[in-house]
Amino acid sequence: MTGHATECLLRMFDQHHELEDYQSGVPRWCTGCGDNAILAAVQRLCRDEDLRPEKTVFVSGIGCSSRFPHYMKTYGFHGIHGRALPVAEGIKMARPDLNVFVNTGDGDCCSIGAAHWIHAIRYNMNMTVMLHDNQIYGLTKKQASPTSPRGTKSNTTPRGSYLEALQPLTVTLGVQNVSFVAQAVDWIPEVLYDIIAKAYRHKGLSFVRIIQRCPEWLPNVFEPWMQDPLRTMLLTHEGGLTISPNLSKIYKTQERHDPSNINRAREIASLQDPIPIGILYHNPDVPCYEELRDAGHRRSARYIKVGLDAEFDKFTIWPQDADSNIQPSA
């Protein structure tokens, strides 16, 4: 890795970044949309971690939340519906030095991109995945999503949705190689920030489901939880969330939860009332696919030539082979 020395030099001259170094344009999300809170938390995280904008990539699919990269003054990849994760994996494999974030909605991740979601957890590449879960399709104007609660009235389910909602946390916690699972809500910004920061600092795929309000299509769906703080449960552990005294006074339902306990994590994941908030599962020892694959090498032309010539040798017939064995004519 010849790149390291230059990298260090560059870092010496790094400038400290301000919030505006990460802000690009005025978000076109609706007033009161939970995406705004997520954007604010992420921009704050970038500043606090002093992420170099050119070394940071936000990858998304399609949907309201997938507009996210356009509002970051970093590199961004606003791709196609459901495929944010494999694009992000390709980026990380090619360039493990980049900070990779994924913003994906409930339709993007849990419906059209569900296969990639499952496998992304298994690959466990070092990236932060934010599931913006507002339980509805917004951009296409109100259709039920896999996470819509049963009975949700939408344009495709005018008499109420028929199926029980898919639970993103239980699904994620059921996949081999899961290494970091957390849940946040957009209306407690302090905890949202804290959780995204913990997720960012985890090495491996950190999956954060962010319960997010859609004021346009499902305006009051979380109202009962917002009105009654006791219906929100904060998960605490040593070195875990930083909960201010003020917050503690409001959110009194708390559980001391050991995030290495996957069985309890799965039980908590299936709770819908109270809504659990915090780090459900954390295992820093799961290997990252890009490291298993030894990604990120730089190669010289000579290196390639040597390898290629060795392969050619396996298939080569040298002229002398034939020379010495020409048959006498009959």
Place this chain on the structure above:
Amino acid sequence: MNEMTAEAAVKPHPRTSKSAPTGKTAVTLSEHIVEIVSDSGEGAQRCGQSLAAIAARMGNGVWTVEIIPAEIRPPARSVAGGSGNRIRLGSGRVTNGGNETDLVIAFNEQVLLGRVRNGELKANCTILLESMWRESTDKSIAATYVQTHDQLVAAGYKVIETPMERECRTIVADARRGKNMFALGMLCNIYSFDLQIAREQIARTFGKKDASVIESNVKLLNAGYDWAEKNLEFKYRIPATRSTEPQIVTDGNTALALGVLASGMEICAMYPITPATSVSHYLSSVFEKVGGIVHQAEDEIAACTFAIGASYAGKCAVTVTSGPGYSLKQEAIGLAVMGEIPLVVINVQRGGPSTGQPTKVHQGDLMTAIFGSHGDAPKVVMAPGTIEDCFYSVVTARKIAETFNMVVVILSDASLASSQQPFTRPQFSEAWLAPPVDQSEVPEGGKPYDWNPTTGLARRFIPGQPGGMHTLTGLAHDDQSHVAYDPDTNESSIRARSHKLAALQKTLATPPIFGDEKGDLLVIGWGSTKGAIEEAVTHLRAKGHKVSSLHLTFLQPMAPGIEEIMRRFKKVITIEGNWSDDPNDEIIDPSNRRYSALAILLRSRYLIDVDCWSEVRGQPIKPSTIERIVLEKLKPREAQS
């Protein structure tokens, strides 16, 4: 534990080291087509591959075609379950699989019947048929064998019953695992090949195994050789033409994989699919040695988007697939087109639509490669015509992809995939590798899509590059990569992406004409039919017909000068392995006739009345078939049936 070394096992056998004929005179031939066919798992493919390698080492021209059943373990002794190899041996360079087979070794009569019914054997073909079935304790098997044998004899085939099983049993307990080497020995005798080269080939094939394995295989080889020497009345010799340069002998899929190595690409993302998978098999075994990675994704879409992610981040990647997988990748390919991300997509075509014929050759994906993906999604489409082309096409594709920031589709097919043909060993050139991606700081005001108004080309900013931050999007966008809703921006960005094809077209050379520059009829082809077309043209020209051919490597864009060439011939016809309606069919008339893909492209682009002929039999098109069709087309219109 056998102490014998591999070298000792292949030491010249004192009795048979000289292959001088004893009593028999070898008939000199310019070429011969031989095949060996067995139940799956009996090793006929290995026998065929070994024979091809030995022939190539002897200095003979070789083209092999795999005989592949669609199932992994088809029922034993089944007509559709034949597995093996067909090898065309020649004095000079062999460019295609040729016509019907001259000699067959068959391990049972049922797999042989499959070949007979497919019309693969010459009328008076020599058949060396395993005779054990005659004595089968299963009465129905014995009866079927006798009946089939008698029918084949009555039909004029020269059937020679061969006790391969019995002979092998004197050497190994399980003849099923050694009969192929006995057969190889027979073939070495029949074609007067040097046994020492054959022994070395066995040592190479079984190199990683115990010396005793090599020893017993060499014994079987010698036994087969001796048996043929003693019992067969014929012997051939195909004079070898010495090559002065080192030759590579591989199949097309291996050549594609070697091309990936040589191109300097570092990431291949794929999902298993027949007949493309062997590209990734070989690549997986060697790519890491040169710092590359084969990623087996969870599905075709993920394979394509993974490759797109890697390319976007500065390492041009390749994804390898076949028809059904290609269909799944279409939306992602459109994204790469829209984002102007370089990408190489290899499609080893198979029969379609849907699951179609996974192991059979077809050229059915030309239109989907050029026009696939919704909206206007211009991409480059090229097709290798030889095994050698398979290698170089990947190097070229990567170059074009990165120079023009485009998707380049390589259309290979199931025939090239598993055929072997020697080609001159390439000399590595640093120019094959793309120059390092420009990572220098982007000056203030730099635009991520600063389209050149003429060519549509723009410099690309990649993550890590200071000052180049932007969000790539699949939405319509302006030169800043900002989402654009206005009509002018949308149209001008589509123009820019389209003009890149025109810019590339300006750099292409007019393909050479095979034959005279003008004449009565021009055959145009693409892909794996090249060798067969040129062979047919050679024969026709030798008979005095004014026929030439043109092979197109670039299908999108098409090279300049093609129209001028076509206009110098009285008639132009494409020959392709995809569907076209036969104008003589009852329901077909000029207003509803569907043409072959290339014919449609040529007709629409050049306004020339290009005719076509095609077949979709899942078999390589034979030179004799092409000859027959061209002769038919050369007749005045009223005389055509």
